[in-house]
Amino acid sequence: MARIDLVDLAHSYGGDTYALKPMTMTWRQGGAYALLGPSGCGKTTLLNIISGIVTPSHGKVLFDGKDITNATTRERNIAQVFQFPVIYDTMTVGENLAFPLKNRGLARDVIGKRVKEIAELLDLTPFLDRKAVRLSPDAKQKISLGRGLVRSDVAAVLFDEPLTVIDPHLKWELRSKLKALHQALDLTMIYVTHDQTEALTFADTVVVMHDGAVVQSGTPEELFAKPAHTFVGYFIGSPGMNIVPAEVKGNEAKIDGHTIKLNRTYDSLPVGAKIEIGVRPEFVEVAPPAPGLLSANIERIDDLGRVRFARVRIGDVKFAAKVPNGFLVPDNTAGLVFDPAHIHVYADSLLVEGRA
Numbered sequence: 001m002a003r004i005d006l007v008d009l010a011h012s013y014g015g016d017t018y019a020l021k022p023m024t025m026t027w028r029q030g031g032a033y034a035l036l037g038p039s040g041c042g043k044t045t046l047l048n049i050i051s052g053i054v055t056p057s058h059g060k061v062l063f064d065g066k067d068i069t070n071a072t073t074r075e076r077n078i079a080q081v082f083q084f085p086v087i088y089d090t091m092t093v094g095e096n097l098a099f100p101l102k103n104r105g106l107a108r109d110v111i112g113k114r115v116k117e118i119a120e121l122l123d124l125t126p127f128l129d130r131k132a133v134r135l136s137p138d139a140k141q142k143i144s145l146g147r148g149l150v151r152s153d154v155a156a157v158l159f160d161e162p163l164t165v166i167d168p169h170l171k172w173e174l175r176s177k178l179k180a181l182h183q184a185l186d187l188t189m190i191y192v193t194h195d196q197t198e199a200l201t202f203a204d205t206v207v208v209m210h211d212g213a214v215v216q217s218g219t220p221e222e223l224f225a226k227p228a229h230t231f232v233g234y235f236i237g238s239p240g241m242n243i244v245p246a247e248v249k250g251n252e253a254k255i256d257g258h259t260i261k262l263n264r265t266y267d268s269l270p271v272g273a274k275i276e277i278g279v280r281p282e283f284v285e286v287a288p289p290a291p292g293l294l295s296a297n298i299e300r301i302d303d304l305g306r307v308r309f310a311r312v313r314i315g316d317v318k319f320a321a322k323v324p325n326g327f328l329v330p331d332n333t334a335g336l337v338f339d340p341a342h343i344h345v346y347a348d349s350l351l352v353e354g355r356a
């Protein structure tokens, strides 16, 4: 295992456009990380720079303080699991799992013990003597996961969307299993995905990327409670955070001519910046229209079983708000009740802390 530092790292595949914008960050030894973001935001580029498949055009990669920017994947001692199974069809499941250990010249009894342990953790024990060729795609990908996890001496295990080929009903099971494997094996793991459920169930730290930059890194709770960037608010959560243009002065925000009290005071917002407030649908409730409430036009109700969300419009802006249990939703207009403790202010998409 290793601590991984990215120092002033950036990458351009050529020309003036940067697939990765400058970043400096640390990946803790033994951490379970998810690298989350939409297609094209630079996740695979970053993973490939850590693994050594891509050499960054700027900056350095350090493993335990040692500069390995120009080292090969093998020299870095990294294990990788890709979207599609990488296994030897003609070998048995056991031989496939043993291969990375044999390759490193480990003793037979050490190999046997480790293969048994990993097979047990992945429910592959009954298949150990079977040829891999006849197994289902799910089972083959489990072997790939096992091959990635079998070495205990790796600097990190990197997963690039490893559950893509897995049957939807098995995805949940494997996700939870990977989390348990992380706890059992004490390896540094980095898991790339565009799926927030995968990221939030697997990782203790989620690194959110947007347009080539890391916009926030934190626990799932932190990303939910205090998005550092409007993109994080919008991308995480279902429905995502409401982001509404507002005029903010002191401890008040004016939306569509209506004033809402804030819990914090904002004295010095940057001049000329685009000011917005962000509030998660869970912290705004619809109510009967009343003089003190911001009014909104109801477009539809989404019933998610345990909770209902009203999709409303404030002027041109779409907005989602919780429908309290037993509340009879009016046909057209509703009032909105905000929880001031959960309203955030953003200037040019970045969170402004405000004064308590």
Ligand code: ATP
Residues within 6 Å of the ligand: 013, 019, 037, 038, 039, 040, 041, 042, 043, 044, 045, 046, 194
């Ligand atoms: P996806 O989930 O679709 O794989 P991603 O978040 O992993 O997306 P990357 O594959 O890292 O994103 O791509 C980031 C940007 O770099 C994209 O604009 C992509 O077109 C570009 N890019 C990726 N690989 C290359 C390459 N080999 N040559 C030139 N441009 C590339």
